Amino acid sequence: MRWYEDLYVGYNLLDKKRQVIRKIKNGKPQLNKYVITLPQNDYDTLEIYPSNILNQKWYRDSDMVVVGITEGMEEAMDMIQLIIMDCLNDTGEVKVKKYIMSKMEAGEA
Structure with missing residues (x-):
């Protein structure tokens, strides 16, 4: 599992960003x-996943890229809209995977 350097963080987690990321990486259960x-x-x-699912070996060992963390499903849906709008504004397309991967490869994020 890889983490996007310019991680999108929901407004409810701004003050707890490091703590939440650390708990997710260490497999500590977190509600909502x-x-x-x-x-x-x-x-x-x-894709949206409850953070607890990342404790499963398949997810820990996968090459998935985490681009955002949120508190609550509603905030996750808002975050997806924000990510898509950022991609659309920067590229004129809605090819989010290509957009994020190119930023990661360029070292921008």
Whole structure:
């Protein structure tokens, strides 16, 4: 699992960002925390997972890229909208995976 350097953080987690990330990485259970990731396929835009699912070995060992963390599903949906709008404004397209990966490769994030 990789973390996007310019991580999107929900407004309810701004003060707890480091603590939440540390707990997720260490497999500590957290209620109502969600991660937004790039899709594992090439046709979806983004995926939302409860943070607790990342404790499973498959997710820990996967090459998934976490691009955002939120508190609550509603905030996760708002965050997805923000990410898509950022991509659209910067590129004129809604190819979020390509957009994020190019920023990671360029060292921008």
